[in-house]
Amino acid sequence: MLSRTIDGPRRLVFEAFTDVRHLSQWWGPDAFTTTTRAFEFRPGGVWDFTMHGPDGSNYRNWIEWLEISSPEQIVYRHGSDALDPTAFVSTVTLVDRGARCEVILRSVFNSKAQRDEVIERYRAIEGGKQTLGRLAGYVAAMIGERR
């Protein structure tokens, strides 16, 4: 679980999740950009996009919105494509704090293996920025079980 207080009212924070025009302005680490193939913000709708790292690496992403309760909660499944077996469900809860808003992110993994896989993937994304990320990949390849 991660949380952060954002300097803005809840309705604006919620709005920042609802449109790819907004999401593309902030989704992902510093210096990352996104290219969107499809976007539909409704339960069952999909955001199909690629993240581009500053070193030119590309990461396919597939998000299916599962539940949308405006303006307090969004539940989505996040993987690399529609059939990704390691896709995991996250819940974003927006808590009204007047002029500010607390964002709480909870991600649920079906197994430790799935969680490790996801962490490995995010570590790879960070590797797009940090040389040590490549070392982690090397270590994982060297000591990890071969699939």
Next chain:
Amino acid sequence: MLLKDRQRPVAAVAHGVGLRLPATSKHLRVLREVGLVQVRRAGKQRLYGLDARGLQAVHDWTGGFEQFWSESFDRLNRYVKELRDREARGDGTDDH
């Protein structure tokens, strides 16, 4: 992970990763030098295991999931402030 739960001799590691013994020894030596793997003598055998301290450092440095969201939240914060300021100026929330 091959070495996650137990220490293994070099031959078992080589078998697990599908490399020949000399190549595996070389990799393990490099990993030991950078503090990611540790070695323990057990009789005539040398057993290799993960060095949790080194791996923790890698994890801290690379950040992964938490780092991803920390930076995304920073950007979201800046963006929402921008939306708020635009609204206050009466521009609405559309891009102009």
